[in-house]
Amino acid sequence: MHSRDQYMKPAKRHLSVDRLWKDDTKKTTQRLTFIEHLSNELFYEIFDYLDGRDLLYAFSNLNLHFESLIMSSKFRLKFHHCTSHLELFEQDYQQIIVLNKHRIISLHLWTPSQLLTSVVLHPVNSSFSRLESLILHGIKFKQAISFLPGLTSLPGLSSLNIYLNDALSNSNAIYHLLFRLSNLKCxxxxxxRYFSQDFIPNTSNQQTTSIKQLIIDHPCNLHGLYDILSFTPKIRRLKCENLFPTYENISKEIPLNIFNLKYCSISLCYLKFDEFEIFIKKISSQLRVLCFNPCSDISYLGADRWQRLITKHMPLLYTFQFKYHDAVVGYFEIQPYHLFINRFTSPFWIERQWLFNIEIDFNHWSPFEIIFSIQSNR
Structure with a gap:
């Protein structure tokens, strides 16, 4: 016969397990009611979205746990939104930025007063040993010339954006200082404003940079662009806002060792198609994306010429974006080049899903404007 205890023991064990599970769940629930019990990895993931100034003001002296998290030497800081008030910024710079300079990976200075403070109180130099990204807004040309040499001591600086508050009076000087930053990638x-000045080409190829992405957000002539590119053999992405012709003969034999360029964008191109064709042939062997808006040369509407150029010199081109504005003054008349516009609808363009579009803008200052464009539909 089975005793009563034999039937009770499994039930007791079941009740015991249930009780332990409930107790453990209760303890777990109690632990999770305290935010400090979340993992450090999760906090660091959250902190990565916060500006360093806000982070330090919010969590410093809150409790020992958060203090140890934000003061850890492994935790890296970003300062992107410094106050515009000069007195408060000087206080922040001394009490926050300078004290944590060895942990800062990204620093944005937005006003001339902030830049002046950073130069006078504590320059950005090798003491910012982990700095990777630096943005200088509103800096004057002479300040930039004084500021840039100190950046050569930053081993990890890979990204530098400079927004001048006045004219670029000597592009030669500032670009040569940029090219001395050996680890710069972007x-x-x-x-x-820009004062045209002859650039010194890199004839010996001794001083080259590791820059892979370059944005030229100022007027630049073709000769200057050739010379800049002679220093950047590793470039992969190039964006030029305004490209002007050079009023002198440029030899077709100018060498450019550009073999990695995959993206090229020219917002306004004032070159004749002949000049542009010579230029693009030198840089286009690996080109995947070409975006540009030509001006003042109706030859750019020659579809067959484009087809020959792309087939022979841009075989890897995947995205092609193009826009040409043709102002109509007086009465509209059919021009000879209009008769060949339909060549942009040949199989060559259709197969690549490069769609040709014609738009008429009656709000233009002349009677109206015809906009011819090509957009990639893939």
Whole structure:
């Protein structure tokens, strides 16, 4: 016969397991009611979205747990939104930025007063040992010339954007300083005005940079662009806002060792098609994306010429974006080049899903404007 205890023991064990599970669940629930019990990895993931100034003000002296998290030497800081008030910024710079300079990986200075403070109080130099990205907004040309040499001591600086608050009076000087930053991978130079000046080409190829992405956000002539590219053999992405012709003969034999360029964008191209064709042949062997807006040369509407150029010199081109504005003054008349527009609808263009579009803008300052464009539909 089976005793009563034999039937009770499994039930007791079941009740015991249930009780332990409930107790453990209760403890777990109690633990999770405290935010500090979340993993450090999760906190660091959250902190990565916060500006360093806001982060330090919010969590410093909150409790020992958060203090240890944000003060860890492994935790890297980003300062993107510094106050525009000069007195407060000087205080922040001394008490936050300078004290944590060895942990800062990204620093954005937005006003001339902030830049002046950073130069006077504590320059950005080798003490910012982990700095990877630097943006200088509103800096004057002479300040930039004084500021850039100190950046050569930053071993990890890979991204530098400069927005000049005045004219780029000597592009030669500033680009040569940029090219001395041996680990720079991405750079942008922006200026409101530009004084044309001869650039010194890199004839010996001794000083080359590791720049892979370059944005030229100021007027640039073709000769200057050739010379800049002679220093950047590793470039992969090039964007030029305004490209002007050079009023002198440029030898077709100018060498450019550009073999990695995959993306090229020219927002406004004032070159004649003949000049552009010579240029693009030198850089286009690996080109995948070409975006540009030509001006003042109706030859750009020659579909067959484009087809020959792309087939022979841009075999890997995948995305082609093009826009040409043709102002109509007085009465509209059919021109000879209009008769060949339909060549942009040949199988060559259809197979690549490069769609030709014609738009008429009656709000233009002349009677109206015809906009011819090509867009990639893939």
């Amino acid at each position: 750079s942008k130079l922006s200026a409101r």
